[in-house]
Amino acid sequence: AVVTAAVALAPAASAQANNESFVTLVDVSAQRALIADDVAAFKFNTGGSIEDPAREQVLLDSVADQSTQLGVDPAVAQAIFRDEIDGNKIVQYGLFDLWTAHPELTPTEWPDLTTVIRPELDKITTELMDQIKATSDLQVAKNCGEQLDAATNVVEQRRNLDRLHSQALHHALARVCHS
């Protein structure tokens, strides 16, 4: 009876493990989209531009470096990060619009971009790179889209994402599945 139970559990356990591996990637992506609130608060209140192409290039160069170190395809990782960056900017533009229309909703405190927020984003880059490596088989699996959608639903609910962050998250994950 013990052996039968173990055999019966094996497929479910591995399916769950597969799903769980996308859940972490999606959750870190959600954290990245949520940090955009702090970026937007800093930039809106200090008159900064949402777009910083030089910083984006530094980030994409670092992604290429880390890809080589991890044995991940740099083109795959850079495509994902291109989408992560654009997703982040979707949140920033959305909040700029909101705060322009409703100045009373503008945050009155915000962390510093250079010394606090970007170091947090750099940490997330490392975590995302680990997850891109960890899910490399899933990314080319036939049911990748289903698994990614399932993980995205779990994270959206757990983190109670609003429409803006949900839209950003979907954008950020658009090229996770590839063949």
Ligand SMILES: C=C(O[C@@H]1C=C(C(=O)O)C=C[C@H]1O)C(=O)O
């Ligand atoms: C998050 C920022 O805003 C934009 C988005 C970036 C990102 O998602 O990493 C990088 C540079 C900016 O174009 C930032 O300036 O750090």
